[in-house]
Amino acid sequence: DCDDGEIVIKFSHVTNTDRHPKGIAASLLQERVNEEMDGTACMEVYPNSTLYNDDQVLEAMLNGDVQMAAPSLSKFEQFTKQFRIFDLPFMFKNIDAVDAFQASETGAAMKESMVRRGLLGLGFWHNGMKQMSANVPLLEPSDAEGLKFRVQNSDVLKAQMAAMGASPQPMAFSEVYGALQTGVVDGQENTWSNIYGQKFFEVQDGTTETNHGVLDYMLVTGVDWWDSLDAEVRDQLSTIIDEVTTTRNSESYKVNQEAKQAIIDAGGEVRELTPEQREAWVNAMKPVWEEFTDDVGQDNIDAAQAINAEQS
Amino acid sequence: MSHDPDGSVLGRFVNELEESAIALILGAMTIITFINVVLRYGFNTGLIWGLEATSFLFAWLVLFGVSYCVKVTAHLGVDAIINLVSPAARRGLALLAAALCILYAFLLFKGAWDYWANFANLPQTTGRWFPTGFEEMGRTSYRAWYAVVDIPMPEWLRFLEPLMNEGEEYEKLPRFIPYFILPFGAALLLFRFVQAGVRIWTGHRDSLIVSHEAEDAVDDVAHMNRED
Amino acid sequence: MDVVLLFASVVGLMLIGVPIAVSLGLSSIFFLLILSDTSLGSVAQSFFQAMAGHYTLLAIPFFILASSFMSTGGVAQRIIRFSIALVGHLHGGLAIAGVFACMLFAALSGSSPATVVAIGSIVIAGMRQVGYSRDFAAGVIANAGTLGILIPPSIVMVVYASATDVSVGRMFLAGVIPGLLAGTMLMATIYIIARMRDLPKGDWLGWGEVFAAGREASWGLFLIVIILGGIYGGIFTPTEAAAVAAVYAFLIASFVYRDMGPLAGRDGAPNLPLWRKPIALVTAFVHRDTRDTLFEAGKLTVTLMFIIANALILKHVLTDEQIPQQIAGAMISAGFGPVMFLVIVNVILLIGGQFMEPSGLIVIVAPLVFPIAIELGIDPIHLGIIMVVNMEIGMITPPVGLNLFVTSGVAGMPMMNVVRAALPFLAVLFVFLIMVTYIPWISTWLPTTFMGPEIITN
Ligand code: NA
Ligand code: NA
Numbered sequence: 001d002c003d004d005g006e007i008v009i010k011f012s013h014v015t016n017t018d019r020h021p022k023g024i025a026a027s028l029l030q031e032r033v034n035e036e037m038d039g040t041a042c043m044e045v046y047p048n049s050t051l052y053n054d055d056q057v058l059e060a061m062l063n064g065d066v067q068m069a070a071p072s073l074s075k076f077e078q079f080t081k082q083f084r085i086f087d088l089p090f091m092f093k094n095i096d097a098v099d100a101f102q103a104s105e106t107g108a109a110m111k112e113s114m115v116r117r118g119l120l121g122l123g124f125w126h127n128g129m130k131q132m133s134a135n136v137p138l139l140e141p142s143d144a145e146g147l148k149f150r151v152q153n154s155d156v157l158k159a160q161m162a163a164m165g166a167s168p169q170p171m172a173f174s175e176v177y178g179a180l181q182t183g184v185v186d187g188q189e190n191t192w193s194n195i196y197g198q199k200f201f202e203v204q205d206g207t208t209e210t211n212h213g214v215l216d217y218m219l220v221t222g223v224d225w226w227d228s229l230d231a232e233v234r235d236q237l238s239t240i241i242d243e244v245t246t247t248r249n250s251e252s253y254k255v256n257q258e259a260k261q262a263i264i265d266a267g268g269e270v271r272e273l274t275p276e277q278r279e280a281w282v283n284a285m286k287p288v289w290e291e292f293t294d295d296v297g298q299d300n301i302d303a304a305q306a307i308n309a310e311q312s
Numbered sequence: 313m314s315h316d317p318d319g320s321v322l323g324r325f326v327n328e329l330e331e332s333a334i335a336l337i338l339g340a341m342t343i344i345t346f347i348n349v350v351l352r353y354g355f356n357t358g359l360i361w362g363l364e365a366t367s368f369l370f371a372w373l374v375l376f377g378v379s380y381c382v383k384v385t386a387h388l389g390v391d392a393i394i395n396l397v398s399p400a401a402r403r404g405l406a407l408l409a410a411a412l413c414i415l416y417a418f419l420l421f422k423g424a425w426d427y428w429a430n431f432a433n434l435p436q437t438t439g440r441w442f443p444t445g446f447e448e449m450g451r452t453s454y455r456a457w458y459a460v461v462d463i464p465m466p467e468w469l470r471f472l473e474p475l476m477n478e479g480e481e482y483e484k485l486p487r488f489i490p491y492f493i494l495p496f497g498a499a500l501l502l503f504r505f506v507q508a509g510v511r512i513w514t515g516h517r518d519s520l521i522v523s524h525e526a527e528d529a530v531d532d533v534a535h536m537n538r539e540d
Numbered sequence: 541m542d543v544v545l546l547f548a549s550v551v552g553l554m555l556i557g558v559p560i561a562v563s564l565g566l567s568s569i570f571f572l573l574i575l576s577d578t579s580l581g582s583v584a585q586s587f588f589q590a591m592a593g594h595y596t597l598l599a600i601p602f603f604i605l606a607s608s609f610m611s612t613g614g615v616a617q618r619i620i621r622f623s624i625a626l627v628g629h630l631h632g633g634l635a636i637a638g639v640f641a642c643m644l645f646a647a648l649s650g651s652s653p654a655t656v657v658a659i660g661s662i663v664i665a666g667m668r669q670v671g672y673s674r675d676f677a678a679g680v681i682a683n684a685g686t687l688g689i690l691i692p693p694s695i696v697m698v699v700y701a702s703a704t705d706v707s708v709g710r711m712f713l714a715g716v717i718p719g720l721l722a723g724t725m726l727m728a729t730i731y732i733i734a735r736m737r738d739l740p741k742g743d744w745l746g747w748g749e750v751f752a753a754g755r756e757a758s759w760g761l762f763l764i765v766i767i768l769g770g771i772y773g774g775i776f777t778p779t780e781a782a783a784v785a786a787v788y789a790f791l792i793a794s795f796v797y798r799d800m801g802p803l804a805g806r807d808g809a810p811n812l813p814l815w816r817k818p819i820a821l822v823t824a825f826v827h828r829d830t831r832d833t834l835f836e837a838g839k840l841t842v843t844l845m846f847i848i849a850n851a852l853i854l855k856h857v858l859t860d861e862q863i864p865q866q867i868a869g870a871m872i873s874a875g876f877g878p879v880m881f882l883v884i885v886n887v888i889l890l891i892g893g894q895f896m897e898p899s900g901l902i903v904i905v906a907p908l909v910f911p912i913a914i915e916l917g918i919d920p921i922h923l924g925i926i927m928v929v930n931m932e933i934g935m936i937t938p939p940v941g942l943n944l945f946v947t948s949g950v951a952g953m954p955m956m957n958v959v960r961a962a963l964p965f966l967a968v969l970f971v972f973l974i975m976v977t978y979i980p981w982i983s984t985w986l987p988t989t990f991m992g993p994e995i996i997t998n
Contacts, residue, residue, distance in 0.1 A: 118452030183774025335834035345783035371591035377842030387559035416566040423580030514671030526653040533661035
């Protein structure tokens with residue numbers, strides 16, 4: 001419980017507190033703020049959408065009803081279309097490339113790009129690279145043709161599925177397991193940790209290691225609230241946030257690999273692509289870039305590709 | 313069908329309008345959802361915006377309908393106690409209940425305005441409980457740029473772009489449009505509760521509630537088992 | 541302490557005649573504004589999102605609409621005819637047929653009062669004609685009508701699923717065996733009473749009548765296949781199933797049974813076949829009967845959702861003040877085991893059921909007890925069925941019970957007489973509640989078999 005006189009920081013998110021990468025990061029942040037800033041500030045975490053879901057939370061933040069949240073990057077498309085770069089298929093080679101891009105000047109500018117809309121990015125939080133699963137084996141992009149895929153609500157992801165001849169289906173996350181099981185939809189894309197955590201692998205033929213996209217979150221706060229804090233408080237919070245971000249992000253790769261192994265151990269099928277097969281997926285999906293170049297900015301795409309080239 | 317309190321031509325017309333709007337919204341929700349099933353199962357496609365549109369229509373149905381249900385006394389309540397007391401006490405309680413309903417609707421209306429206003433580039437009210445004035449608009453108080461997720465912007469609404477979005481193009485419907493039902497519905501609710509309070513005061517009505525949801529339906533079939 | 545005041549205020553307001561929805565909303569607003577830094581704007585947001593942000597709850601208007609088309613469109617008479625053909629010749633046959641008809645109608649409708657009104661009005665009149673007492677008839681129907689929320693589809697289950705994030709499809713499957721079991725127990729009790737009291741029995745009308753009546757009723761009963769087959773066959777989600785059911789019910793009512801819409805005969809005239817008036821294919825959509833049915837279903841949706849939306853604001857207060865965690869902590873540190881916990885849940889629901897509409901009560905109680913149940917290792921689906929059965933019993937226990945009111949209206953007799961008449965069968969439902977509470981298998985076997993073990997991802 002918070003004491004009188006402490007600055008109350010409400011953090012609302014949508015996952016569990018102890019197994020999901022975001023939930024773990026939020027819990028760690030809470031622990032450190034409440035320990036190191038005791039008497040000054042106090043963080044209350046509301047997990048599992050008990051307070052707001054990802055769509056409501058940003059509205060509530062603009063109104064000053066909640067101070068921190070970490071929605072997935074797709075949710076920021078409405079604030080600035082630059083964020084569509086993270087949804088574009090095969091934009092980043094691996095999670096290290098994503099990390100380097102986010103740490104670059106371009107990434108730093110993106111955290112500030114929504115200030116005129118009232119939000120300030122405090123850090124990028126990784127989940128990891130996305131894989132694709134379906135009720136039939138997916139090895140060639142043509143295997144996905146005619147299938148119905150549940151995607152997150154994002155124009156880029158819908159275009160990506162359409163590019164493969166698949167049909168994108170928006171659907172509440174809580175309904176996905178049942179829909180995959182009964183066949184209302186045929187497949188979905190997600191990170192290893194979500195596919196394991198939501199047990200999607202149980203109701204799919206298998207998961208293909210495509211690493212075709214990235215699922216990341218941004219820790220955000222309201223500009224007005226942030227500016228109202230004393231400079232010292234702000235600095236101390238920033239330091240803690242940066243440290244938590246570095247710690248958890250460096251763990252994220254391991255968390256996903258463990259989830260992948262756990263899926264295999266539980267009898268789930270995991271398929272790897274040959275370089276040729278992977279090339280075919282890239283060729284099928286990459287045309288989507290053109291459709292969104294104006295939104296994302298050619299210079300940002302160039303920056304991302306330059307970083308890819310540096311990755312070994 | 314008609315329970316309208318004053319049988320005037322205008323009264324009947326308003327009644328007809330409200331009932332038809334409720335029927336129309338529910339019909340639209342059903343048809344959109346049904347078409348989406350047919351498109352997905354039969355044609356492997358779908359109206360991407362169908363889900364979001366249906367959800368908003370659901371909110372419209374309820375927010376528009378609550379005031380109508382006040383007018384025709386359809387809201388559910390517990391009448392065990394008020395049926396026990398004397399008519400005078402009953403009238404007193406009904407007036408107290410009406411006052412509390414008016415307070416509720418007033419607070420909801422203030423909240424609804426405050427929630428909606430910035431989405432329409434309008435000022436929220438100041439004051440925690442009761443409006444004490446309008447806020448000074450800050451740099452983040454202009455939120456008419458904020459659009460919904462799936463529903464595309466209809467061409468005939470493009471005239472709004474210079475008015476609300478500094479001439480920038482809306483890819484999706486701006487949020488102030490679907491959210492408008494909030495202040496509108498809350499204002500209607502406030503009006504109907506005030507009207508109900510007046511009717512209780514003048515003795516034309518004696519409570520705000522029915523005891524169960526099937527009262528109309530029971531009335532329709534009660535004759536089948538009535539003694540004699 | 542705060543939370544006691546909050547609930548006292550809710551109950552106090554209800555008792556002086558404030559609508560349930562306003563009692564919940566106004567008390568919650570006061571607590572939010574006094575105890576937390578939440579704004580009125582955020583209350584309005586919660587209200588709006590109760591509809592716009594809860595995809596699962598969308599099933600409610602659709603199931604209500606399907607049920608309205610079925611009630612208006614004459615499916616009840618056909619179900620009753622079929623039930624009488626099947627079991628009417630047994631001792632107490634018409635009463636047993638009444639229960640059976642309630643079970644069938646429950647499989648088409650998501651609510652209990654709707655079941656009592658549709659089946660009760662006809663069956664009670666029929667039973668009195670052949671010599672049953674009005675009390676016996678009313679007692680039977682008041683009880684059997686409660687199956688409306690236990691046999692899928694069920695509005696109360698939809699609300700439970702939405703409040704706790706379990707799958708609606710799973711909850712529906714879980715209700716099948718308990719629903720059949722409760723119905724069977726009621727029918728068996730009637731049969732025993734009938735043998736002891738020598739109640740009237742009907743004539744066996746032959747297999748011809750069974751098949752003829754069955755074929756007539758099958759148009760309506762096919763809805764069960766659509767709902768369950770559609771959900772488990774992978775054609776649509778439970779919410780979509782509800783919308784498909786509504787469209788199907790409209791088509792059956794307007795074009796097959798033709799008891800409503802442009803083909804219905806007015807003032808005793810026979811219903812027209814479609815070929816005599818093909819323009820009906822178009823006019824049925826805008827016919828006055830269609831519009832009235834949509835409106836009536838819309839009105840009922842509005843009153844229920846007004847309560848649910850305000851109950852969600854109350855839930856917001858409880859979350860904000862972290863009440864569920866405190867209660868969970870207190871109960872666990874007090875050393876309550878699953879048995880004691882379930883007894884407490886039963887008592888809370890039976891008391892709460894005296895004041896609250898069932899779906900509103902679920903919205904408030906489910907988040908309070910759900911985390912504790914998980915902690916104690918109780919299956920969430922099993923907990924959901926227990927809560928539904930409690931709601932059923934709450935509907936027929938005095939002083940306040942939805943089905944008591946409706947039955948007393950439908951049967952044209954005073955409430956207290958209905959209470960007395962319902963008592964012997966209420967005892968049966970109590971035994972049933974104990975069975976459902978302590979034999980989890982009854983609820984969990986079917987969903988586990990069809991959908992695999994329950995997963996808890998939160
Ligand atoms: Na039912
Ligand atoms: Na009761």
